[in-house]
Amino acid sequence: MTLRLYNTLSRSKDELRPLDPTNVRMYVCGPTVYHFAHIGNARPVIVFDVLYRLLRHVYGADHVTYVRNITDVDDKINARAAERYPDMDPLKAIRKLTEETAAQFHKDIAALGVLPPSVEPRATDHIGEMKALCEALVKNGHAYVAEDHVLFDVPSMKDYGRLSGRSLEEMEAGARVEVAPYKKDAMDFVLWKPSKAGEPAWDSPCGIKTKGRPGWHIECSAMAGKHLGQVFDIHGGGIDLVFPHHENEVAQSRCAHGTAAMAQVWMHNGFLQVEGEKMSKSLGNFITIHQLLDGKDFGGSQWHGRVVRLAMMGTHYRQPIDWTVERLVQARSTLFEIADTLAGVEAEGGPNEDVVAALSDDLNTPSALSIVYGLLKSARRNEAARPGLRATLDFLGLYGGETRDELNVGFEAKAVDAAKVEGLVAARLAARKAKDFKESDRIRDELAGMGVSLKDAKDPKTGEIVTTWEVAR
RNA sequence: GGCCACGUGGCGGAGUGGUUACGCAACGGUCUGCAAAACCGUGUACUCCGGUUCAAUUCCGGACGUGGCCUCCA
Structure with missing residues (x-):
């Protein structure tokens, strides 16, 4: 079985040829832990979980290394921590925020049927590696020190811009930001910068005396390099990360290591909209995974993690996806049907080959x-055919034996008097037997008014009519 | 303003240079006293305008629309 994957670098679907088939290596940009993960964050997590499962199936579970990082040092984190815990020591506030947010993230995505990655490194555990990259880049002429910053010298890399498909001239022509005076070139970006009071601070590399902290892109280069090596197979993330984040990662890693590539294949998932609009706090349609799973803010209902996952998998990962209540409703009906069909069925064998x-x-x-x-x-x-289906759904992470009621999370059945319903059902059966259909229909209507729906079925052995009922959903 | 995606039947959503995607909904049928459920069946869609071709939804060009990136972002 060969895999064909769309590669942003080549703009085409290419066959995957792992550098080492006994250790296929994938890196995916994980969350920056400053707020609850939103539904847009869930997309790459699910998409690359599917890929991880597929890789494990094709190359063997022990022959895949999947690294998904947690970025816990960042301007947004600092700002958010100060805002949320204004009276706390800044560093403590930052730690509290990142730990809480990371814990919530784990909780949220576990509900989505996502396997834990092989390694989940944290940026702050890799400061040494980041500093080493800075040193290496300065040493080989791809970075320079200015006003206590370490900056990447973009013009020093001749094919900078290849991943995002834009030339340096294009970018400089379109640039709208004011250029910091210490930059040699407008496109140069920060690898390391001095820390202000109250910001996390580490001893700086490259002979800089003041304490500092890493720039935005360097953490991924450091963590990928440490856990996957200088060149690896797949690098993934959201399409919005292509530029500048991934472009700069490539630049840092390749120039520091002197390699022709950072990853062989670059994969990017498409963007997500909510009910036809860009998700943003100002539009009031910003929806977190947590709200979807545990709140009733979207469509007035809670949604089971499997439902969210199925809804997400209904669209190809590179296509834009419009996140609507309707698609969740549809995914939920499908899962109801699956649960009804596979109740108590154990998986047998591997996933379906066509799947x-x-x-x-x-x-x-x-x-x-x-x-x-x-x-x-x-x-x-x-x-x-059921055990095989169950195995296939296990493989896809779409079904783990949940009952229909479990999938219908948060649904509160209208309270009914069961004894009264049973009595009416029996009365209706009696009326039917007596062929008093007018009365039996009247009783059914009465029950319907109470929100109770009926199903008549014949007992396959005795031929007796058996009526089951349930409260309408 | 520069760069880049996408535009499929009521909705969702694959795919393809000429042959059924699929799901939901709808409709018809079987079953049922009638329903419900279940089962069987039905849809001839590909933004617009040019071009290439024997043949285009599918390739090329343009228009329009939507979205993304260029600044923090999955």
Whole structure:
């Protein structure tokens, strides 16, 4: 089985040829932990979890290393910590914020059926590696020190801009930001900068006397280099990270290590909108994973993590996705059907080959799901097909044996008097037996008015009519 | 302003130079006293205008629309 993946670097779907098939290495940019992860953050987490599962299936679970970092040093973190805990010592406030946010992130994404990565490094544990990169870059002429900053010398890298597909001239022509006076070139970016009072501070590299802290992009270069090596197979993240974040990562890593590539394949998931609009706090449609799972802010309902995952997988990862209540409702109905069909069924064997094949073509989850629907259809009447379907759904992370009620999280059935309902159901059955259909229909209408719906079925053995009822959802 | 994506039936959403995607909804049928559920079946869609071609939704150019990046962002 070969995988074909769309590579941002080549702008084409290329066959994946791991540098070392006994250790396929993937790095994905994880969250900067300054606020609860929002639904847009969930997209890459789910997308690359699917890829991770596929890689493990193809190359073996022990032959894949997946690194997804946590960035816990950043301007936004500092600002947010000061805002939230104004009376606390800044460093303590920052630690409190990052720890709380990281813990919530883990809780949120676990509910989405996401496997933990092989390694989840934190930026602040890799300050030494970042400083070493700064030193190396200055030493080989790709970075310089100015006013206690270490800056990357962009013009020193001849193919800077290749990943994002833009030339230096283009970028400088379109630049709208004012250029800091210590920069040699407008495009130069910060690798290390001096810390102000109340900001996290470490001893600086490159002979800088004042204490400082890393710039935005260097942490990923440091963590990827440490855990995956100088060149690895796949690097992923949201499409908005292509520039400047990934472009600068490539620049730092390649120039520091003297390599022709940082990662062989660069993958980027498309953007997410909410009900047709850009998600933003000002529009009031900013929705966190936590709110979706535990609140009732979106569509007036809580949503099970599996429902969120299925809704996300319904769109190919590179396409834009419009996050709507309607798509969650649809995903939930599908999962209800799955739960009804697979109640108590144990997985047997591996995932369906056609599903694996669909995913192997640039992670075509919609196509894979259409195959799943076919399997579901046959599993409904063919018991023998159920364990295989269960195995396939396990593989996709879409179903873990939840019951319909569990999937219908937060649903509060309208209170009904069960004894009274039973009595009415029995009265209706009696009326039916007596062929008093007018009365039996009247009783059914009465029950419907109470929110109770009925199903008549014949007992397959005795031929007796058995009526089941449930409170309408 | 510069650069880049995307535009498929009521909705969601794959894919393809000529042959059924698929799901939801809808509709028809079977079953049922009637329903519900279940099962079976039905849809001929690809923004617009040019071009290439025997043939384009599918390739090329343009228009329009939506979105992204260029500044923090998944």
